[in-house]
Amino acid sequence: DVKVTQSSRYLVKRTGEKVFLECVQDMDHENMFWYRQDPGLGLRLIYFSYDVKMKEKGDIPEGYSVSREKKERFSLILESASTNQTSMYLCASSIGQGGFSNYGYTFGSGTRLTVV
């Protein structure tokens, strides 16, 4: 089975801290995504990547950056955490070239980040 592993299940950080959320997938998927999930808002795309060192902004990239130095790893960085970034963060991967995919996404278990 494809596995998408997120490094932390729960995280508490202080306002202004730099936060790294790590995501690793083990099935050689080309595409990787970061979403945040908030009640009533569904899943909103922050960034995605369809190749190493490639990144594309999603709908809500402000306050975030990403890094994809290796195919299997996609990191989400909160440069200076703020309380409105308290949320559930979900990483996903999918098979497909150039970002295109006819297959479903495989999600990680999520990281619940609280910024205090």
Next chain:
Amino acid sequence: GQQVMQIPQYQHVQEGEDFTTYCNSSTTLSNIQWYKQRPGGHPVFLIQLVKSGEVKKQKRLTFQFGEAKKNSSLHITATQTTDVGTYFCAGTNTGNQFYFGTGTSLTVIP
């Protein structure tokens, strides 16, 4: 970005009743996918529809893609407590970025 609206936001049903969630897009979609997220879990891919008017079944679940490829539905027949969770649709018109609906949270009362 593209808008994918999903209704209702919440649905409570008695066990054994049917359930339907609807997904509507402001633009024509090339593909639509459905996911289920159990309480405390993460979204799990259920199915993808690509053809106009397509209907697919998975046991008690029936998925439809509209003729104009701007709407879709998921219907569950005779709900069970194991159906509890949030159901999301996700649509794309480019193939490389899916936009998720806001989800329908299903509660099944035993």
